[in-house]
Amino acid sequence: MTRSDPHPAYVAVDWGTSSFRLWLIGQDGGVLAERRSAEGMTVAARTGFAGVLASHLAAISAPAGLPVLICGMAGAKQGWVEAGYLDTPAALAAIPAAAVRIPGVDADIRILPGLAQRDAAAPDVMRGEETQLLGAAGELGSGDHLVCMPGTHSKWVRLSGGRVEGFSTFMTGELFDAIAKNTILSHAIAEAGAVQGDNAAFRAAVKRMVDNPALATSQLFSVRAGSLIAGLSPDDAKARLSGTLIGLEIAGALSMVAEGTPVALVVSGGLGAPYRQALAAAGLSPFVIDADTAVRNGLAAGARALWSL
Amino acid sequence: MTRSDPHPAYVAVDWGTSSFRLWLIGQDGGVLAERRSAEGMTVAARTGFAGVLASHLAAISAPAGLPVLICGMAGAKQGWVEAGYLDTPAALAAIPAAAVRIPGVDADIRILPGLAQRDAAAPDVMRGEETQLLGAAGELGSGDHLVCMPGTHSKWVRLSGGRVEGFSTFMTGELFDAIAKNTILSHAIAEAGAVQGDNAAFRAAVKRMVDNPALATSQLFSVRAGSLIAGLSPDDAKARLSGTLIGLEIAGALSMVAEGTPVALVVSGGLGAPYRQALAAAGLSPFVIDADTAVRNGLAAGARALWSL
CATH class of the missing domain: 3.30.420.310 (2-keto-3-deoxy-galactonokinase, C-terminal domain)
Structure with missing residues (x-):
């Protein structure tokens, strides 16, 4: 985009272990610009999370002060600021309110929490997939669903009426x-x-x-x-x-x-x-x-x- | 032992991937001498199987010309001489007759075969454990047994009246x-x-x-x-x-x-x-x-x- 493009509303970031993806979203919900790089948590923990984010915002000439919402490993203990976990069972709708704000900066930058299953026999955690779930829930009906999210660590989630009842990695x-x-x-x-x-x-x-x-x-x-x-x-x-x-x-x-x-x-x-x-x-x-x-x-x-x- | 020890009858060798064990056995079945080393198949494939065996026989001053019976990876394709496999179901008593003789040497040196399960859905092989089974069978009664042999690759064998019906690694x-x-x-x-x-x-x-x-x-x-x-x-x-x-x-x-x-x-x-x-x-x-x-x-x-x- 250029500075003349209209109406950017916020910045969305999926910040994984080994990948970084950023979207500039317009007031109508459309994608105005996108960035992808290999500056995941592993790289950013060395080079600095604030600098990585700023460089990508500059590259798309994003207006200063836009709110930024981040999900993924940037909220891990080894990440930018620890964003903790919501404990299961957890309503997906409760995730945004538990986001943690980056302190000491003017812009409103927040990181969404992960989910934790504090079960002695089957303890489990996710970070990033809860945001995919929040997005997928809109396409799923109410009622019970078993949601498969394949990957290095595949997650299978028991969803019931918008609530995460439990999950297994x-x-x-x-x-x-x-x-x-x-x-x-x-x-x-x-x-x-x-x-x-x-x-x-x-x-x-x-x-x-x-x-x-x-x-x-x-x-x-x-x-x-x-x-x-x-x-x-x-x-x-x-x-x-x-x-x-x-x-x-x-x-x-x-x-x-x-x-x-x-x-x-x-x-x-x-x-x-x-x-x-x-x-x-x-x-x-x-x-x-x-x-x-x-x-x-x-x-x-x-x-x-x-x-x- | 020394040359004056009486009545050695044969030499028994368990030659695995990473270990070599040799016993000099007397005519009464007793162990007259024992050797252990790390010259398993991996080492011997480089340095020469015949030389490794000869050095250990010399170290215990074994009489020349004793028969030698070997089990294990020395009979693998990458071993000394390939000793093939008996196919399951296989009677344990049929294993010795399928031993392969080392050619071109005066002494009678033989390697016992492994077992192969030629089942399209569950192909399996063992080499060395069949000899443990042959030895263990004497302590087990007749009838059905499930035999567990733990290890890097654990073997579980279905034994019925001295026959290997099948096995899984x-x-x-x-x-x-x-x-x-x-x-x-x-x-x-x-x-x-x-x-x-x-x-x-x-x-x-x-x-x-x-x-x-x-x-x-x-x-x-x-x-x-x-x-x-x-x-x-x-x-x-x-x-x-x-x-x-x-x-x-x-x-x-x-x-x-x-x-x-x-x-x-x-x-x-x-x-x-x-x-x-x-x-x-x-x-x-x-x-x-x-x-x-x-x-x-x-x-x-x-x-x-x-x-x-």
């Missing part, structure tokens, strides 16, 4: 990387390409996990054994590894809700295809919501609640 | 290392000591996996979340990681046999205490067999069958 993406790189399975998949969601080995691995999740770490070893004695190709080996971990996650999530609970998939980018295929292999037909849109809608809902915008 | 030990070192859980357990089998967090993690194995990768994340918001100590965090993986393994093994099948635990060293505690937490009372003794007894059974010793 599955280490799927991080385990995939750790196992693919640091175990004997690395030999079997070394020459594989990207996992294709329409791979039969992938779907079969998902299905077996939904049927008998207890065999997860045995099915992982079968990637190695299949490569040794059954001619399993590198592509199929990688698909079996991915399908095992995603299928185990789906089995776990389904174990927490009543059969027939509608499933929503909030996803963007490369994880969409494999998760859609995996859910289909598990017999589920999810309602799909774009994650990028959801986080922007969540920040917009927050801005409306905080500043009557 | 669980990547428990290797996953523990990969997850402890290469994921976000490393922070939670960085300052932990060795896992104690009598740790309540360990037993609770095992029990939860036996009750709902589908939540495995979520329970792994709870190690991180518990450390963040519930004051989980490093020792308890490490115990929960270990208990989750061992409990998942037990749940998977139990899913493959009829309820009430007697369980045997073949184990030596540091894994004995945690596996005994884990099996107890799962409500099982295993018959315990020493793994070192079992492999030596298995090699002895092989030597008797091959050379009428």
Whole structure:
């Protein structure tokens, strides 16, 4: 944009561990400008959060003094200012009011809190996904929903009438990387390409996990054994590894809700295809919501609640 | 021993990936001398298998020309001479006759084969554990048994009247290392000591996996979340990681046999205490067999069958 563009109302920021995204939003709710960079929390904790934000605001010639609403890891203990957690069960509508204001600056800059499940047997936390949920809730009806947000740490949320009843984080993406790189399975998949969601080995691995999740770490070893004695190709080996971990996650999530609970998939980018295929292999037909849109809608809902915008 | 010691009959060798163990056995079945070193397959593949064996035989002044029976990774494709696999279902008594003789040497040196399960959905292999089984079978009655052999790659074997009906490998030990070192859980357990089998967090993690194995990768994340918001100590965090993986393994093994099948635990060293505690937490009372003794007894059974010793 240039200074002559009309009516900017606020700035929305999704500040993750390794990524930074900023939108300048107009008074009609439209996106006037957008910035993306790799200056996530890890980088900004070294270079300074205030400076990173200021540089991006300057790059789009944002008017001084606009309110800024931030979600994500900028509110972690290692972030800019700690924004704490709302405890579950938590109404999504209660999230904006719990935002923490950055002290010592003129502009009204706030960071949304995460959610915490303080359950001795299953403690859990999220930070950033609560804002996607807030945005996705507008597209979901009332009633019960099971919401899947895939990622390095996939979140599955039990939503009931706009309240987060509970949630579980599955280490799927991080385990995939750790196992693919640091175990004997690395030999079997070394020459594989990207996992294709329409791979039969992938779907079969998902299905077996939904049927008998207890065999997860045995099915992982079968990637190695299949490569040794059954001619399993590198592509199929990688698909079996991915399908095992995603299928185990789906089995776990389904174990927490009543059969027939509608499933929503909030996803963007490369994880969409494999998760859609995996859910289909598990017999589920999810309602799909774009994650990028959801986080922007969540920040917009927050801005409306905080500043009557 | 010295050259004046009486009546050596044969040499038994357990040649693993990272360890080498050799016993000189007398005509009465007693151990006359023993050697242990770190010259496993990985080292010997570089320095030469024949040389490693010869150096240890020389160190105990073994008479020239004694027959040598070897089990383990020396028979792998990357080993000394490939000893192939017997396919399941396989009678344990058929293992010795399938040993492969080292060509081009005067002495009768043979390597026992592994076992292969050529099942498209659950291909699996073992190499070395079949010899432990052969040795353990003498201590087990006839009938059905579920045999647990813990390790980097834990093996659970369905044994029926001396036949291996099928088996499953669980990547428990290797996953523990990969997850402890290469994921976000490393922070939670960085300052932990060795896992104690009598740790309540360990037993609770095992029990939860036996009750709902589908939540495995979520329970792994709870190690991180518990450390963040519930004051989980490093020792308890490490115990929960270990208990989750061992409990998942037990749940998977139990899913493959009829309820009430007697369980045997073949184990030596540091894994004995945690596996005994884990099996107890799962409500099982295993018959315990020493793994070192079992492999030596298995090699002895092989030597008797091959050379009428």
